[in-house]
Amino acid sequence: MSTDADMGTEADMGTDPRTATTVRTRPRFRGPRFGGPRFGRRATERLRIERPWMDPRDLWTEALAGVLARPVRSALTTLGTVLGITTLVITIGVASTAGNQIVGRFDALTATSVSVVVPEAPPGTDTGPLVDWAGADAVGRLAGVTSVAAIADSEATANVRVRANDVVSPGDTSGQSLAVVAASPGLPAAVRGTMATGRFYDTGNIARHDRVAVLGDQAAQLLGIRRVEDSPAVFLAGQSYTVIGILGGIQREQRLSTAVILPPTVASDRLNLSRVTRVLVNTSLGAATQVAGQAPTALAPGHPDSLTVLAPPDLSKARRGVQNDVNGLFLVLGLVSLVVGAIGIANVTLVTVMERVGEIGLRRALGASRRQVAGQFLLESTTIGLLGGVVGAALGITVVVCVAVAKQWTPVLDLNLALGAPVAGAVVGLLAGLYPSLRAARLEPVDALRAPS
Structure with missing residues (x-):
């Protein structure tokens, strides 16, 4: 009687089928047995060979x-x-x-600063100046504006002889050549300055045409004025003006530190300084671009394209x-x-x-x-x-x-x-x-x- 191995059946080697490889060999034919030519069934031998395998933890350990x-x-x-x-x-x-x-x-010093340059009115127009002093109030009502001021200056008042007294004597050097400008009452906040002493003029001084003046801190130092309690006066263009305050700590328009600042009404009456040339605007962070687009319309509704707006570049x-x-x-x-x-x-x-x-x-x-x-x-x-x-x-x-x-x-x-x-x-x-x-x-x-x- 033939066994499984003799008949060519699959031999069990005790191997896990998942890790085994089957190898087929040639078929075997049985020869004649007991004198009779008898061919047995075709048999196939299969061998199972272990595949090497390594656990990832062992590989990491090695x-x-x-x-x-x-x-x-x-x-x-x-x-x-x-x-x-x-x-x-x-x-x-x-x-x-x-x-x-x-x-x-850049945000703190420049990104919130907007300046509007006002040119002269086009020739042949009888509408007056492009921007009047009330335009600053219109800009101040825009969303995002924290402070605004209008300034008037000219070449004629850029170098005016200013004296601390009216006594002229040979060899006297008390006079100084200073710039004279007119500004609206919101100037200290617009230039991010503070009053070193005294106060800035208000709307009452402007309405009454009071001959008062505010000095920049360096201008006051050049003229020898340190205090305003005694109502010192400065003399320019043959007129005296009572100094009521000294403006210091200017961060914008620092050239105003060497200037004499007058109320708009007095500057117009005495020095013919009435046309607004610039408008300084401070905004909250992120509102400068929006305000720069709206300010020309608020200042000059009929000619917004005639104004030049200087806005900070994109922060990003x-x-x-x-x-x-x-x-x-x-x-x-x-x-x-x-x-x-x-x-x-x-x-x-x-x-x-x-x-x-x-x-x-x-x-x-x-x-x-x-x-x-x-x-x-x-x-x-x-x-x-x-x-x-x-x-x-x-x-x-x-x-x-x-x-x-x-x-x-x-x-x-x-x-x-x-x-x-x-x-x-x-x-x-x-x-x-x-x-x-x-x-x-x-x-x-x-x-x-x-x-x-």
């Missing part, structure tokens, strides 16, 4: 052990990636912080410009450092492969596949790059914060940058380990075992 086996070498290899990632983080972080700081200062463009300039300056350094780090990782990984040829041959002889060998060394280089990215990101963020604190800035840190830096380091390590890992995978077990250790 890769980590390879990195920690030579800690000094691994640390020096990681240093290149650390420098590259640190440089990139510092570059982008400092650029963002500096750009935000510069734009912040300024921020992007600053960041792009700084990034372009330092980004190349970070990329060069990353390339150097990648070369270092590739070099050290290749040296490690050559040093561990015997280990590779032994693993291959015990059943490790080429993919597993390549994966181990690729994971080692990726781990080194990942560690460099983590350390570099931490150092870069620390430097950005320290620079911001030293400069008294507000640090600007992008969360995507902090999370992306370790990923970038891992990618650098992955790319750097491609060639060494492929070379390790190509080693044949016999050649690797025969190689000198």
Whole structure:
């Protein structure tokens, strides 16, 4: 009686079917048995061969052990990636912080300032000046306007002889050549100034045509006037004007610090200074563009296109410009450092492969596949790059914060940058380990075992 093996049926070798490979052999024909020519059934022998398989946790453990086996070498290899990632983080972080700081200062001083230049009325028109003194009040009612003032000046009053007394004696140098302007009562707020002493004239002084004057702080210093409690007077164009205040701390139109400022009615009566030439407008943050578009219509409803508006540029463009300039300056350094780090990782990984040829041959002889060998060394280089990215990101963020604190800035840190830096380091390590890992995978077990250790 024939057995299963004799009949060519499948032999059970106790192997898990999920990890087995079926190999078919040639069919066997039975010869004549007991003197009679009898052909048996065609049989097929199947052999099950175990496929080598490695748990990902074991692969990670082997890769980590390879990195920690030579800690000094691994640390020096990681240093290149650390420098590259640190440089990139510092570059982008400092650029963002500096750009935000510069734009912040730009916001405080310029981004809320709008100026309207008023030309002379076109020839042949009898409508009078394009803008009258009441136009400033119309602009002040616009949404977003915080302060507004109208100013009148001319070439004839740009250099007027002003004296602190009316006594003229030989060799007297008390007189000064100063500019004389007329302005509406909102001038101190419009130029972001403060009254150093005394007060600014009001609508009552304007309505009564009071001969009063306000001096810029430098003009008062040139004329030797420090206090206004005793009602000092200045003399210009043969008329005396009582000084009721000194305006200081001017941030806009700083040339007014050396000027004599008169009420519009008195300036028109005495100096023929009546035409509004400029309107200074301060807005809340973000409203400058809107106010710049509405102010000409509010000032000159019939001729808005005749006025020239000076508005601040777009803040987003300024921020992007600053960041792009700084990034372009330092980004190349970070990329060069990353390339150097990648070369270092590739070099050290290749040296490690050559040093561990015997280990590779032994693993291959015990059943490790080429993919597993390549994966181990690729994971080692990726781990080194990942560690460099983590350390570099931490150092870069620390430097950005320290620079911001030293400069008294507000640090600007992008969360995507902090999370992306370790990923970038891992990618650098992955790319750097491609060639060494492929070379390790190509080693044949016999050649690797025969190689000198």
